[in-house]
Amino acid sequence: MLCKSDHPVHDLRSALALLQSLPGEFVSTDTEVDPEAELSGVYRYVGAGGTCMRPTRKGGPVMMFNKVKGFPGFKVVIGLVGSRKRVGHLLGCAPERLGHILKEAVQHPVAPVEVGQDKAQCQEVVHYASDPSFDLRTLLPAPTNTEEDAGPYITMGMCYASDPETGESDITIHRLCVQSRDELSMWLTPGRHIDAFRQKAEAAGKPLPISISIGVDPAIEIAACFEPPTTPLGFDELNVAGAIRGRPVELSRCLTIPARAIAHAEVVIEGELLPNVRVREDQNTDTGKAMPEFPGYTGESKDALPVIKVKAITHRRNPILQTTVGPGEEHVNLAGIPTEASILDMVDRAMPGKLLNVFAHSSGGGKFLAVLQFKKSAPVDEGRQRQAALLAFSAFPELKHVILVDEDVDIFDTDDVLWAMQTRYQGDVSTVFIPGVRCHPLDPSQIPAFSPSIRQAGSSCKTIFDCTVPFDLKSHFERSKFKEVDVKRFLPDFE
Numbered sequence: 001m002l003c004k005s006d007h008p009v010h011d012l013r014s015a016l017a018l019l020q021s022l023p024g025e026f027v028s029t030d031t032e033v034d035p036e037a038e039l040s041g042v043y044r045y046v047g048a049g050g051t052c053m054r055p056t057r058k059g060g061p062v063m064m065f066n067k068v069k070g071f072p073g074f075k076v077v078i079g080l081v082g083s084r085k086r087v088g089h090l091l092g093c094a095p096e097r098l099g100h101i102l103k104e105a106v107q108h109p110v111a112p113v114e115v116g117q118d119k120a121q122c123q124e125v126v127h128y129a130s131d132p133s134f135d136l137r138t139l140l141p142a143p144t145n146t147e148e149d150a151g152p153y154i155t156m157g158m159c160y161a162s163d164p165e166t167g168e169s170d171i172t173i174h175r176l177c178v179q180s181r182d183e184l185s186m187w188l189t190p191g192r193h194i195d196a197f198r199q200k201a202e203a204a205g206k207p208l209p210i211s212i213s214i215g216v217d218p219a220i221e222i223a224a225c226f227e228p229p230t231t232p233l234g235f236d237e238l239n240v241a242g243a244i245r246g247r248p249v250e251l252s253r254c255l256t257i258p259a260r261a262i263a264h265a266e267v268v269i270e271g272e273l274l275p276n277v278r279v280r281e282d283q284n285t286d287t288g289k290a291m292p293e294f295p296g297y298t299g300e301s302k303d304a305l306p307v308i309k310v311k312a313i314t315h316r317r318n319p320i321l322q323t324t325v326g327p328g329e330e331h332v333n334l335a336g337i338p339t340e341a342s343i344l345d346m347v348d349r350a351m352p353g354k355l356l357n358v359f360a361h362s363s364g365g366g367k368f369l370a371v372l373q374f375k376k377s378a379p380v381d382e383g384r385q386r387q388a389a390l391l392a393f394s395a396f397p398e399l400k401h402v403i404l405v406d407e408d409v410d411i412f413d414t415d416d417v418l419w420a421m422q423t424r425y426q427g428d429v430s431t432v433f434i435p436g437v438r439c440h441p442l443d444p445s446q447i448p449a450f451s452p453s454i455r456q457a458g459s460s461c462k463t464i465f466d467c468t469v470p471f472d473l474k475s476h477f478e479r480s481k482f483k484e485v486d487v488k489r490f491l492p493d494f495e
Helices: 012-020 038-048 084-091 095-107 193-203 218-223 238-245 329-350 384-395 414-423 471-477
Strands: 026-029 062-065 075-078 125-128 157-162 169-173 175-180 183-187 208-214 250-253 260-262 267-279 289-292 298-300 305-315 320-323 355-360 369-374 401-405 431-438 459-466
Touching: 012 026, 012 062, 012 084, 012 320, 038 062, 038 075, 038 329, 084 095, 084 218, 084 329, 095 218, 095 238, 095 329, 095 355, 157 193, 157 260, 169 193, 169 218, 175 289, 175 305, 183 267, 193 208, 193 267, 208 260, 218 238, 218 329, 260 267, 329 355, 329 369, 329 384, 369 384, 384 401, 384 431, 384 459, 401 414
Parallel strands: 026 062, 075 320, 369 401, 401 459
Antiparallel strands: 062 075, 125 305, 157 169, 157 208, 175 183, 183 305, 208 267, 250 260, 267 305, 289 298, 355 369, 431 459
């Protein structure tokens, strides 16, 4: 069942209001914070989790910084979708069912609508790049997550652009580094739809208009992370966000470019991707590094990235800039829950009712590792669990490892998954290797020096770990059964 249209969350501020009403989900500070490395350094301890450097905290609250050094008009919030439980609150869904609700949303799209300027909250304050005092570096408190970052980064910008030939639109999140007073570099990993739009525009010698909406309804942020084949070229992921909410996403016309942005966004950057213009990502710092990425390592800076020429910044009054640390639980949920939905959808089409659930595990940043809960009901189901794993690789090409478990294993409990591996897995018969397959470019082990099976950087040996019991042996692997009791009779406050 999709989210009801009367759910209280409809933008960032209503999301924060909901979280403030829930115990342990929101904290704020009036102590001034430096956006250069300090802000992320604080949140690493408070609630980053995921693949972030230890010590860190999983499931910590969202955090609001009310005073940001050098930016008296701005607040910065971090960790909005940093726990699966919190995402459940924000989307009105049980945490373990999030993949299912997103699968249903893809199947029942609700198209966005354009609203008039009177509803464009994102345009309450306007800064034009033509103004001599305009400067991205002093207008927006974009953080550097570590002291070796290439520069300040916009990490939670919803990049929205349209195909210059068909007019079809796409929204995604990309790595955006502030390069000058009115320029951003943009890293587009291969296969992204906005890059296909950019290439078409560049081939015609024209710029590609693009809006970057920051601080929006979290349903939009998660929907924006769907990838092909679930959302093919020409599929606007805002349709998914509309379906989650049961009402269309509202868009407003940009002021300086022929494009649209999220009407309720806290901040919007309007600009154009310039044709045949490239910039070195770390040109201002020469660190050789970009920023921390989801696998837990700092990515290398790129030598030649496309450039966005900024035309204007618009924002709400008393704006809130939203950011993320990179290798944290927030990325796990942003990328992982759509991954779960994509796998559920593809496998269910092939073998309805067999794949009970999927968890895009935190250790893989929501991308590299998926745990599949599969139910074998008859002898003919033996082997179908491995077919489901193969379909998972097709549903999400950046997936590297699949762990298969039976229906009695809690896929969200790593101890339970590893228990299945210790007692229901034999390496020589339970492992399937698929070498020489393209994966995600940020996996640092994908180099020939690491493995002789890798002929070119960027390939991986994808692996299936089949930790399911052979059907004819199921009676030998029944878990100990305990008596069902009402714990609250003994501990009334037990949760």
